[in-house]
Every structure is written in C-alpha cells, then in structure tokens.
Amino acid sequence: xxxxxxxxxxxxxxxxxxxxxxxxxxxxxxxxxxxxxxxxxxxxxxxxxxxxxxxxxxxxxxxxxxxxxxxxxxxxxxxxxxxxxxxxxxxxxxxxxxxxxxxxxxxxxxxxxxxxxxxxxxxxxxxxxxxxxxxxxxxxxxxxxxxxxxxxxxxxxxxxxxxxxxxx
Amino acid sequence: xxxxxxxxxxxxxxxxxxxxxxxxxxxxxxxxxxxxxxxxxxxxxxxxxxxxxxxxxxxxxxxxxxxxxxxxxxxxxxxxxxxxxxxxxxxxxxxxxxxx
Numbered sequence: 001x002x003x004x005x006x007x008x009x010x011x012x013x014x015x016x017x018x019x020x021x022x023x024x025x026x027x028x029x030x031x032x033x034x035x036x037x038x039x040x041x042x043x044x045x046x047x048x049x050x051x052x053x054x055x056x057x058x059x060x061x062x063x064x065x066x067x068x069x070x071x072x073x074x075x076x077x078x079x080x081x082x083x084x085x086x087x088x089x090x091x092x093x094x095x096x097x098x099x100x101x102x103x104x105x106x107x108x109x110x111x112x113x114x115x116x117x118x119x120x121x122x123x124x125x126x127x128x129x130x131x132x133x134x135x136x137x138x139x140x141x142x143x144x145x146x147x148x149x150x151x152x153x154x155x156x157x158x159x160x161x162x163x164x165x166x167x168x
Numbered sequence: 169x170x171x172x173x174x175x176x177x178x179x180x181x182x183x184x185x186x187x188x189x190x191x192x193x194x195x196x197x198x199x200x201x202x203x204x205x206x207x208x209x210x211x212x213x214x215x216x217x218x219x220x221x222x223x224x225x226x227x228x229x230x231x232x233x234x235x236x237x238x239x240x241x242x243x244x245x246x247x248x249x250x251x252x253x254x255x256x257x258x259x260x261x262x263x264x265x266x267x268x
Contacts, residue, residue: 012178023189051215073245077252088194098188105180119169133224145235152239156246
C-alpha cells in the first residue's frame, strides 16, 4: 500500500466510525458534531483522491453551510435527548437492512472491480480544468442547478416564514 | 493513486450507515442528516471513478450533487420547521395524517 492509500484508509475508518456514532448518538447536537467530522474526513478523502476543488467545496458548503442549517433546525425544534426519543421501534430491522445493504454492496464491489496493482501518484485535478469542463460541456446542467437552488431558496423562505396576522 | 475498490468500500460503508440512520431514527432532522451521509457516499464514488478514469466528469457531477443536496437541506428543514409549528412534533412516525 502506498502512503496515499494508508492516509485514505485512516480517513475512511475515522469517517465511518463517526458516521456510526452519528446514527447512534443520544444527543442531537453531538450528532451534528459527528456529522462535521464525517464530512471533513470525506473532504480529506477527496484531497487524497486528487480532487482539490471538490474537497474545498465540500468544506465550504457542507461543513460551513449545511451543518449550520442543521444546527438552526435543531435549535428551532427543541429536539429531545435520549435514545428512546430519537429512535423508533424498527431499530433492529433497520440494523438488519443496513447490514444486508453493506454485504450486497461489498460483494458486488469486490466481484466487479479487481484490486490490481497499486499505481503511482496522480497529479491533482486543476481547478482551471474543472471550471473549463463545467462551462464548456455542462453549461445547461449548471444553469438548471442554479435555477433549482433559486427555486429551493424562495420555496424555503415562503414555507418557513410566519404569515401576517397569524395568531400567536 | 487510490485503488478503486478501497474508495468503493468506504462509500459502501457510508451508504449503509446512512440507510440504517434513515430507517432507525424518528427525529426528522436526524433522518435528513442520514440522507446527507448517503449523498456523500455517492459523491465519494463519483470522485473515485473520476480519478480512476482520468476524466473530470465525475468531479463535475459531484459538484452538482453537492448543490442539489444544499437545496434539499434548505427545503427539508423549512418543512420540518413548518411541521413543528403546526404539530408540535417532528417525529416522523407521529406525522401520519395521510396514512391509510
């Protein structure tokens, strides 16, 4: 295993461990902090996978914005503390389904993609090339995504604001 | 360079933890967090294939997925807050007005 692969395995182990803590945490704010750890390790995995721009976008959008949104959501809804209050009755069934999904994905992956010999380091993808790819070949999806974001933000504001004259 | 199965295994583990979280949690915000885990697993896959194939298309798609995830979280949390305001609860198993 090369050094990059060792770094990737360490990041993956930390990320999966904190993801498991995220779905089993008893305190919702702790769960949000575990989400930060998982998202940061995924960003590190992008860096090791030679995708610099995606890694920094992950840090900016996910760790910077989405987790803050989650924390706002938690604060505004007075979430209870405790496992019984946060989990429903299907925990055992959910664990079985999760393990089955994991087993299926692992067997499919190992069956379809041979390990092969470790290859040498690759040059990180340049942000310039990513930008050129977006604005040369993917302009229409890019515009569609930006329109979707606009519609989603307007929709979120309309949904969450209090109407005038609503009884308090 | 990371060998492809290594990244795919990481992504598979993240995805199945997300599946467990979606099924086992009853707090709607926690369900949304588990959905984020699954979206991240997909992104790891896209970036890993992008590195394996030496093409940037996977990274561009990962960026699009991140943007759509941001929109999804915004709308999802707005619905959750609206739900809390109207029903005083965000437990997904107690919101069963439309259930048969």
